[in-house]
Amino acid sequence: MNASLTAADARGVAGFLREVHGALLGAGFPLSLAGAPAARAAAAAAAAQLDDYILPRLDRLDAPLLAVIGGSTGAGKSTLVNALIGRPVTRTGAVRPTTRQPILLHHPAEAEWFTSQRVLPSLSRVQAGAGELAPQDAAGAAAGTLLLQGEATVPRGLAILDAPDIDSIADENRRLAGQLLAAADLWIFVTTANRYADAVPWKLLAEAARRDILLAVVLDRVPPGVEEEVREDLMTLLTAESLGHAPIFVVQESGLDEDGMLPAGSVDPIRRWLGALAADAEGRTDIARRTLAGAVRALAGRVEEVAEAAEAQQATADRLSGAAEAAYSEALAAILRSTEDGTMLRGEVLARWQDFVGTGEFMRGIETRVGWLRDRITAFFTGQPAPATTVAAAIETGLHSVIVEESAKAFEQTEQWWRSDDAGRALLAGRGAYVSDEFSAEAARQVREWQQDLLELVSTEGSDKRFAARMLSFGVNGVAVALMVVVFASTGGLSGAEIGIAGGSAVVGQKLLEAVFGEDAVRRLAKTARDNLERRCRALLDEEKDKFIVLLAPVAGQTPPEALFAYARRLAGTDLTGAPGPTAGGSR
Known part of the structure; x- marks a missing residue:
């Protein structure tokens, strides 16, 4: 602009x-x-x-310009304010901090500028009576209150605000002092001959330089004979902070009268300077x-x-989010690998499948064009005839175990990573050990629903009259179980005799489905079944992952x-x- x-x-x-x-x-x-x-x-x-x-x-x-008078504890701010006004308007004394409540002094005709919440809206207003001494004790001042006082000696166009000590022992006073100085149009900084080089004031003076604010420095209680030496040193320090333009006013060390007032005329140069600005x-x-x-x-x-x-x-x-994402993505990948590499055709699943497809009644149901497989695979199949439900139950148990195990690994990995980070450790503070009962039950339910989906899938696919008779030959459950086996058909990860057994089992399932639906339909059904399983597993793991991610929601809302x-x-x-x-x- x-x-x-x-x-x-x-x-x-x-x-x-x-x-x-x-x-x-x-x-x-x-x-x-x-x-x-x-x-x-x-x-x-x-x-x-x-x-x-x-x-x-x-x-x-x-x-009106707001001139904030600030400085260190005991620098004489309130005494200076009283001298500028010409009478005691704020309390002074030896007990520190003296200034607990800020007082804003303005010309009576300009009260409207300050009685509203136009400036310093977070502070409530209290109007002091004419001629009163501003209460600075704890009983007379409420926290967060700005005391307003009209004084005819304050020139129009200017208001004077007596702020708490910038180095007060009270945290609230220091905070309030900083807030008031940030609301100033000009600063009158009060220090003493023996404290003008203190570190705390110079932090605020550096801020004045950054803001390019009009600044005046009052050197208070300067002993006779050292005025020029102290002024020169102070000017050097101000110049180093790009504040060499700031006027310096010296107030000689002197006694106070019975009202705590400086000798008449001791602050006349400051009063004239402020009057010229206001005019x-x-x-x-x-x-x-x-x-x-x-x-x-x-x-x-x-x-x-x-x-x-x-x-x-x-x-x-x-x-932190990435650690959780990586752990649970690997868990999903591990689950899917176990359903694609033949791992699921081990143990109980393989045994129950052997029992099922090894029965003579089942083998006789396969169409003539795949009957030649019977002699090659019957040697693998032993045991008593078993219904298809036993195969489905074994698949449910095996798949459920894989899901729960991989989820637990992901949780442990994520928690370990988060606890190695300060922020993550704080987010997990008070968090109990991982309780898997609810997750285990939900995983079991999802596996059962996936199997039910497959039943409905093959039922829908076999509703055509062309497939109905073939479906009746094997039963819907049998066809659905065969589809589950085909989903787990790859033999990667198996070795030795397991490959032959699992491979033969998968071929039987594949040929069974092809006999009922045809080759193209089998590929489509298998893909639909895999996609359904992946979707359910992803949703399960996402819910577990979100137990971590939700802890980061406050950051996302920033x-x-x-x-x-x-x-x-x-x-x-x-x-x-x-x-x-x-x-x-x-x-x-």
Whole structure:
């Protein structure tokens, strides 16, 4: 955007910024990664700054400037505020922290700007009576409350906010101080001659440089004779942080009167500087525009950091999900291999099939064109005649065992992989051992239903009058069992005598089906049966896999990292230096 940014453009930017706000709120970082707490805090802080400052300021550049007075514990912030107002308006004292509740001082005629939730909407408002001392003790202040006080000595066009200590021993005070400083149009940073080089303040000053915010530094309690030395050293430090333009005001060390007030005139240079800013309407708008543009640029960097953290969350979720997908895909492949390589024609299944097809009555039912097989395979078949249901039962037992075994392997592999990862281990915390009773019962049911499907399949295929007599010769159950055997027909994985036995058994089943339906139909029926079995096994395993995948659902519900990166790029390219002035919109 350029210097010709229109009111419509500003509204478009506001809509975009609200999208960013929603995206930040949608980034919760549910996985237990090292950077997750910091990322959550960064996302919350960025969303809060949009609410507290960026959107309200974009809406009204002509609103009074908000000057936030911040600094370290005991630096003299409240004493400075009292001196600027000309009377005690906020409590001072030796017990720290003194400032527990922020107080916003404004000209009485401009109360409307601050009594609404236009700025700092998360803080409730309490209006102090004229001439009262702002309550800063725990009994007189509710958490999350902004105390408003009208003072005629505050120049129009400007409000002064006394913030809690940035290094307070109270976590809530530190958080609130950061929130208030992020909502400022200008900062008045208060430090002392012996603490101006402390590390904590300089983190916030570096943030001021990133935001390009108007900054003034007050050196408080400067002993006589060291003013120039301290000022020069402080200027060197400010210049190193690209803040060399910031004015430095020195308040000499002196005693306080009985009301806790500094000597008259000790803060006159600061008062005059603030008065000059307030009196220049066009200058105030320029300051607001500049600070707003800097805040949006800084927001771009913060959103990019949030995007990087979201990307780490997504990558971890993908790894965990991929481990589950791989384990259960291999389980499905193993089950299907066991049904295709002849493995299922071992043991009890093979014995029962031998019993079934070895009966003379069954062999006599085969059409003449396949009768020549009888002499070649009868030597393999021994035992008493058995109904087809015994073969189906053996197949059910064998197939069920394979499914349960491979599912258990997949579960163990997935759990082992997840527990080797910090985030996965946290997701599995408190999760009990794998209980397979329900799965085993469901697997048995699916195998029985698959067999029932085959019965219906051959019944439907044999409903034609051309096949009816042949079907009656073998029975629907017998034909269905033969189809099951054909599905398991390949002899891969078997050896020695097993190959001959299984191979002969499969040939009998194949020829039986061909005698009833024809060669092409047999191929079609076998494929339909295999596809049905694969579908049922896949559904079973997917349900087990989803017991892991569902734990990753919170990540899937987050704002995608690619969307956050796109927002960061667009924010970095958003130029608000030409944002429209007072006609941009109505008061909020």
